[in-house]
Amino acid sequence: MTAAVDIRDFVVAYETGGGAVFALDGIDLAIGAGETLGIVGESGSGKSTLGMAIGRLLAPNARIDAGDILVAGCSVTTSDDETVRRLRRERLGFVFQNPMSALDPTMRIGRQVALAMEGTPDTAAVERLLVRAGLDEPGRVARSFPHELSGGMAQRVVIALAIARNPQILIADEPTASLDASIRDRILDLLFAMRAETGASLVILSHDLRMIVHRCERVIVMYGGRIVEMGESQAVFGSPAHPYTRALIRAAAGNEAPGEQLDPIPGVPPVLRAPSADCAFAPRCAHAAERCRRERPAERAVGGSRVACHFAEEIMAASGTAREVAE
Ligand code: ATP
Ligand code: MG
Known part of the structure; x- marks a missing residue:
């Protein structure tokens, strides 16, 4: 697997009035060229x-x-601003939760799309891109301002902007969370169709485990700024090894409407004031033992996936398959 993005031992803290909050606590992840990856x-x-x-x-x-993070072999942490701007324009495409905040409210859609494309595209080229993003009446859309579009149309425009230069990596952060339930599937269909057309890697960040497992080849489960489990979607969903993954599956199974938030798992996620020296999930874990509060579990291969839990094998052996977990 050629890595489109290579993330190495990455640690990010936010400075706040109340001290530092560690949001990423040592992430190691290679995103393959052309793969579909869900992060839950x-x-x-x-x-x-x-x-x-x-x-x-x-x-x-x-x-x-x-x-560090390498995109196409180039460091996004140490490169100069111009290099990173070029990487962002030419290699990356972003789709966020709220399309309106991604669009310039003062500029007609056609102009925003033209600026995102290479060179100086003519009206026909702009409209062709809007049609690729599933927008009927591309002429009317191009002449519109963002506030004249529905949320679903605006998100299609954002997707058009994101694919304007055939990026190698598309990153979609809760791309349907602000949209009506009735159009969420169609927006996801579009994202995946655009991925297939461009050959880009698609990374979707979402609460919706079922959607991720259904649509993505690979899934990453995050907790407390760390990856606690990762593997092929079918392997992770079919035989989840981390207690947190099992809890997520159980919570998702209790949810009838797709796209809804998970039922709460008892307890609250941690706010990390320092890199964790233990298992961050231990306070909420029914299987936690003394070792979990003392020693940070290393990521290792268990079953078909990679898991950071001291007791993954025992827990899997004792508590059965995902189907049983969900019941
Ligand atoms: P959500 O599902 O709500 O979008 P998330 O998984 O995307 O959550 P992040 O937004 O990356 O999580 O936040 C990770 C941690 O960093 C949280 O504790 C959050 O409160 C904190 N955080 C995020 N942005 C900032 C910021 N600008 N300043 C301070 N803390 C922040
Ligand atoms: Mg978020």
Whole structure:
């Protein structure tokens, strides 16, 4: 697997009035060229921080404490601003939760799309891109301002902007969370169709484990700024090894409507004041033992996936398959 993005031992803390908050606590991850990758985890697990870090788009109060991210072999942490801007324009495409905040409210759509494309495209080229993004009446859309579009149309425009230069990596952070339930599937269909057309890697950050497992080849489960489990979606869902993954599957199974937030897992996610020297999930884990509070579990191969839990084998042997977990 050729890596499109290589993330190495990456640590990010936010400076806040109350001290530092560690959002990423040692992430190692290679994103393969052309793969579809879903990243799941509860609110605050660090998904958006990871997505933004790939484009060096972190908030000004973020501090990179360790590690590096390479996009197409180029460091986004140490390269100069011009190099990173070029990487962002030519290699990366971003789709965020709220399309309106990604669009310039004062500029017609056609002009925004033209600026995102290479060179000086003519009207026909702009409209062709809008049609690729599933927009009927591209002429009317091009003449519109963002506020004249529905949320679903605006997100199609954002996807058009993201693919304008055939990026190698598309990063979509909760791309349907702000949209009506009725159009979420169609927007996801479009993202995956654009991925297939361009051959880009697609990274989707989401709470929706079922959608991720259904649509993505590989899944990463994050907790407390760390990767706790990763592997082929079918392997992770079919035989989840980390207690947190099992809890997520159980919570998702209790949810009838797709796209809804998970049922809460008892307890709250941690706010890390320092890199963790233990297992961050231990306070909420029914299987936690003394060792979990003392020793940070290393990531290792268990079953078909990679897991950071001291007792993954025992827990899997004792508590059965995902189907049983969900029941
Ligand atoms: P959600 O599902 O709610 O979008 P997330 O998984 O995307 O959550 P992040 O937004 O990456 O999580 O946040 C990770 C941690 O960093 C959380 O504890 C969050 O409160 C904190 N955090 C994020 N941005 C900032 C910021 N600009 N300043 C201070 N803390 C921040
Ligand atoms: Mg987020």
